[in-house]
Amino acid sequence: MDDRAAFAPEAETCPIELAIRTIGGQWRMLVLRSLLMQGAQRYNSLLGTVAGISSKELTRNLRRLEDAGLVVRESRRQAASEVDVYTVTQLGSSLLPAFSSLGAFGVQLAQARSTSGRAANA
Structure with a gap:
């Protein structure tokens, strides 16, 4: 696929x-980062790994990711109960x-900010 096709100027395409x-x-x-890095997780685990997110916001975002086909919720039997586990498709x-590319960019960005901060303080 031609990489330029990903940059189509028309918003609808x-x-x-x-x-x-x-x-x-x-x-x-x-x-998504949490699920990609840590694998399948229960709801409360996700709530703990996504710092600052509210329960309502987590539910809303999980539903959107499920609707998009990026995340799936599975009921699993554990001990005497069933639990919902979320995983990426x-x-x-x-x-x-x-x-991974965003992470590498984040490292470069942090280094550039650190370097420019030191230059401003010198």
């Missing part, structure tokens, strides 16, 4: 815009390289 609308926003990205897992 732009794959980047579709991706941003689907996974954009602080919470969905952080929920195969489509969701395909985001791992993008998250």
Whole structure:
């Protein structure tokens, strides 16, 4: 596939815009990060790994990710009860390289800010 196709200028056909609308926003990205890095998790575990998210916001974002086909909720039998476990789908897992690239960019950004901060203080 031609890489330039991902940069279509028309909003209705732009794959980047579709991706941003689907996974954009602080919470969905952080929920996906947690699931990609730590694997399948129960709701309360996710609530603990996504710092600052409210229960209501987590529920809303999990539903949006489920609707997009990036996350699936499975009921699993544990001991005497059933628990819901969230995991990324195969489509969701395909985001791992993008998250790795974002992480590498974040490291570069932090280093650049650190360097520019030292230069300003000198």
